[in-house]
Amino acid sequence: MTAPDRSGTGSFTVASFNVNGIRAARRRGFDEWLATRGPDVVALQELRCPATEVGEFDGYSAAVDVGSVPGRNGVALLTRRPPVAVRTWVSHPPRARGLGEFAAHGRYIEADLADRPLTVASLYLPKGGLPAHLQRPGSMREAPDGGARYERKRRFLDAFTREVNRNRLAAARAGREFLLVGDLNVAHTRHDVTNWRPAQKMDGFLPEHREWFDTVLGSRRLVDVVRQTHGERPGPLTWWSWAGQSFTKDVGWRVDHQLATPGLARLAVDVTVDKEAAPDERLSDHAPLVVTYRELLPQTLT
Template sequence: MTEPLKVTTVNLNGIRAAHKRGFLDWAEQESPDILLMQEVRAPTEVTQDILGGSYQVFSLPCQINGRAGVAVAVRPDIQVNDVVEGLPGDEAHAAHSGRWLEVDIDWNGTLKLVSAYFHSGALGTPKQDLKMEHLARIEKRMEELRLRGSSLVAGDFNVVRGESDIKNWKPNHNKSSGVLDEEIIYLNRWVESGWVDTVRHLAGDVQGPYSWWSWRGKAFDNNAGWRIDYQYATPDVAQRALDYSVFRASSWDERFSDHAPVTIRYAP
């Protein structure tokens, strides 16, 4: 490729609902080379019907209907070499399914793309136990990919890294899933081991940029957001990052999801 590789990650909150709200119009206008999607909530054939006219589509639905689901869409002229579905151990619990999809493409050699959807959890419930167990297994795979190099793990991690990633830190810190020290330590440990949180690297020490706002209340209007959608890159990939953008709709009712697409362009 002679042009930068434009990679977008977005939690769709259901691809059919997002499609009705204008997701495809946005995708056609922005034209990312790669779309890493989470919470697709649809069978593979539905995702392919919606995006297949413009992309090669690889999808991993959840075993539980209407839950989770991840997908990767790749521009037709990019060579796809391999697809790996799920993490070892995902098969042990249906709720772990549809959360991790790896697609290898030709780009400066082989680039491994991962669309990842971490559990949201709920403090003091079995859902939080599932989240922590999954984080531990994700960490093992993250270390394998870090040692391999040329990897980009992106998606809805459902965890902030610190105070600058959430507007209302004090009322949520160690009180809400996603803002617990036991979760945060994972994301920061990965960065300490060598992964690059590419948006934070490009944005610098600023508040946000947020990528999720609750549908409820005035969270969107008041910009009471969370930064939980990431692109974690190995250093060889991160050094090619040129710029980032977070697409925040102009009004609450113009959103196609409660998450905003997070896009980074990587130099060829």
């Protein structure tokens, strides 16, 4: 089944989806979702397999970086037409000091689209942990590590702020808008977490993580397209634990984002999370985040 052709409709759609293993997601029905939904651009995270096992996607050209850590990470961009250019941190090492340790891990890929003046990046930001002073043995899913995972994520966040600013400006110099999408493993506001008060002492919603998110956003930098379109109200959520009744009771987080340059953000008209109807229909512990934009023309550039 071929995804529907949306050319000439005056709009285009971008989906971000952490598949939590592309092979497992395809067994559960990812290809059927892709054919039915038919996004123009799809950013994937957590492929978690060798490049030879990612496979092909009917109707799409796939740019992939699976990384060097077996069974972990991996990002991809699916586009209707082969991109003009594709950059990973292997082919184009990050310039910001502090990202070198992550360059071969399959966490970032960006492409200059062939059919519109837009650069799209897919990011899988590292999971972290709690700082040492918040770690309590016996109350954590993972063994205490003295804050090592927390510090690792902090290093990434600090460096990535500089890197994404450079990439955004490079796109502007080339006459392109810039769109960063993916699983950022950070929820920004209280509307992005169901139980936000206790979450303030959890990885991904610590005050310093939310402050980092503030530094990425700005009227001259990047705009949280989902929050802008959805408004200052709870949701939409994109991740629910596999455990318990989280999915059924809609107790989750929004850690999947689309951050756009202001010119593109002004064109966003609709946000949808393709949450499955029942737990046994889930493709992943995340659900696809789909944003519809009015068609991007050269005169709409920032």
